[in-house]
Amino acid sequence: MRVLQNLNFEKALSELLPKLLGNALEIVLFVSISSFILAILFGFLLALGRLSRFKLLNGIIIVFQEIIRGTPLLVQLVYIYYVFPLFVQIIAYFLGFPNYTASLSSVAAGIIGITINYGTYISEVIRSAILGIDKGQTEAALALGFSPRQAMFRIVIPQAFFNSIPVLGNYLLTLVKDTSLMAYITAPELLQTTQAYISQSFTTIESYTIVAVVYLVICLCLSFILKAAERRLCRRR
Amino acid sequence: MALIEIKNLKKDYGDLHVLKDINVSVEEGEVLVLIGPSGSGKSTFLRCINLLEQPSGGEIIYDEKNILSRKFDIQHYREQVGMCFQRFNLFPFMTVLGNVMYAPVHLLKMPKEQARIEALELLEKVGLRDKANVYPDTLSGGQQQRVAIARSLAMHPKAILFDEPTSALDPELVGEVLEVMRQLAQEGMTMIVVTHEMGFARDVANKVIFMDGGYVLEEGTPEEIFSHPKHDRTKEFLSRVLSK
Ligand SMILES: Nc1ncnc2c1ncn2[C@@H]1O[C@H](COP(=O)(O)OP(=O)(O)O)[C@@H](O)[C@H]1O
Numbered sequence: 001m002r003v004l005q006n007l008n009f010e011k012a013l014s015e016l017l018p019k020l021l022g023n024a025l026e027i028v029l030f031v032s033i034s035s036f037i038l039a040i041l042f043g044f045l046l047a048l049g050r051l052s053r054f055k056l057l058n059g060i061i062i063v064f065q066e067i068i069r070g071t072p073l074l075v076q077l078v079y080i081y082y083v084f085p086l087f088v089q090i091i092a093y094f095l096g097f098p099n100y101t102a103s104l105s106s107v108a109a110g111i112i113g114i115t116i117n118y119g120t121y122i123s124e125v126i127r128s129a130i131l132g133i134d135k136g137q138t139e140a141a142l143a144l145g146f147s148p149r150q151a152m153f154r155i156v157i158p159q160a161f162f163n164s165i166p167v168l169g170n171y172l173l174t175l176v177k178d179t180s181l182m183a184y185i186t187a188p189e190l191l192q193t194t195q196a197y198i199s200q201s202f203t204t205i206e207s208y209t210i211v212a213v214v215y216l217v218i219c220l221c222l223s224f225i226l227k228a229a230e231r232r233l234c235r236r237r
Numbered sequence: 238m239a240l241i242e243i244k245n246l247k248k249d250y251g252d253l254h255v256l257k258d259i260n261v262s263v264e265e266g267e268v269l270v271l272i273g274p275s276g277s278g279k280s281t282f283l284r285c286i287n288l289l290e291q292p293s294g295g296e297i298i299y300d301e302k303n304i305l306s307r308k309f310d311i312q313h314y315r316e317q318v319g320m321c322f323q324r325f326n327l328f329p330f331m332t333v334l335g336n337v338m339y340a341p342v343h344l345l346k347m348p349k350e351q352a353r354i355e356a357l358e359l360l361e362k363v364g365l366r367d368k369a370n371v372y373p374d375t376l377s378g379g380q381q382q383r384v385a386i387a388r389s390l391a392m393h394p395k396a397i398l399f400d401e402p403t404s405a406l407d408p409e410l411v412g413e414v415l416e417v418m419r420q421l422a423q424e425g426m427t428m429i430v431v432t433h434e435m436g437f438a439r440d441v442a443n444k445v446i447f448m449d450g451g452y453v454l455e456e457g458t459p460e461e462i463f464s465h466p467k468h469d470r471t472k473e474f475l476s477r478v479l480s481k
């Protein structure tokens with residue numbers, strides 16, 4: 001097998017790995033952390049909206065959730081990166097700025113897309129966690145003299161968040177892996193960097209193997225951290 | 238002048254008329270015990286008194302004010318009328334001490350240090366000072382209910398409502414909770430207590446009310462209700478619970 005004889009892991013490792021562990025990893029971590037935090041905030045707001053008594057707001061959020069859940073994240077990223085700026089341009093045109101060109105950096109588009117997508121799923125986690133808190137907790141708070149809003153924010157929501165931690169941890173793990181979809185919108189993250197390297201070095205097997213292992217190591221580390229954090233939190237109770 | 242006066246109280250859930258026409262008054266320092274079969278509306282009645290349920294009709298007068306009027310400050314009222322639940326409902330993410338001092342710090346704006354000292358005194362009073370820094374789920378039911386009582390007391394309430402405070406407890410833990418409640422009664426706390434503990438009712442109550450089918454069927458001193466019940470339903474109920 002010619003392919004096997006030509007394998008050159010040493011070369012691939014020495015050339016590709018520094019790129020992956022440098023800028024590419026930095027992007028993955030930055031996007032993962034920022035969009036995870038934003039997704040929790042966004043999901044929390046959606047959950048509160050769903051729990052509010054405003055029928056219209058409820059309806060709008062349900063439609064929004066169905067759209068997000070009914071389309072792939074990859075399509076959403078492409079849409080935000082390529083189509084959304086065009087919309088802005090069209091609007092600018094009608095507002096009297098015909099020469100305005102809108103664009104969005106691939107990393108920004110990635111963060112927005114992942115935030116919206118994960119926020120939508122996380123909102124249901126948080127909503128059901130809030131609904132899952134015993135009604136007696138709210139009643140005890142009300143009976144002490146807290147307002148319904150205080151009972152919600154001081155007593156119910158902290159417990160709901162606490163109970164959501166394991167599920168949120170799982171979402172973080174898949175979120176990190178899903179940052180690889182940003183390769184499709186030209187963000188120089190791990191996968192895109194790997195593909196760029198392959199196109200000049202023709203080390204297909206070596207490079208894809210290396211990037212797969214890098215993802216695996218990241219996820220194993222993260223999984224380990226999450227488990228340790230969970231155990232600590234459980235002990236605190 | 239009664240501290241709490243309930244007039245023609247009604248509560249419906251759709252077509253279900255749970256409370257039909259309740260008239261009760263509670264003097265300051267009085268212990269009122271409510272007895273009656275399960276489903277007769279005792280919990281609903283207590284929950285109407287602190288507006289966890291909105292009454293469908295009637296009046297509840299507290300300290301000469303109608304608590305059902307629109308302008309009434311419900312939160313301030315609830316600070317003054319505490320409640321202890323069958324299932325304790327302690328806040329699981331706070332320590333015992335945290336549970337007791339939380340409301341005074343946040344609602345009465347009591348300085349933390351003062352709240353802590355008062356909370357520890359209250360825990361001392363219910364016999365749980367040594368448990369101040371543990372989380373509620375490490376306590377027995379009886380201990381949790383005593384913490385819940387301390388938590389209510391921390392707001393310096395004028396009255397406390399108890400909804401079957403010992404019904405969720407193992408029999409051997411009932412005594413320690415009733416003991417704390419007896420002590421409160423002796424100190425002059427106004428209490429409205431739903432309970433199946435007839436011994437407690439007989440000893441501690443100033444007034445006993447027998448509820449059935451959404452009405453107060455009989456009202457009197459413990460002596461009158463337990464030794465000379467007039468109503469057949471009362472006799473039947475008492476013979477059932479006392480034979481157990
Ligand atoms: N939220 C509610 N919705 C509908 N029915 C209720 C509700 N709460 C209580 N009830 C009904 O009211 C009746 C009285 O209940 P409750 O006050 O809990 O009785 P008790 O405490 O004396 O056992 C029961 O028939 C119960 O099913």
Ligand SMILES: [Mg+2]
Nearest residue numbers: 279280281401
């Ligand atoms: Mg009941």
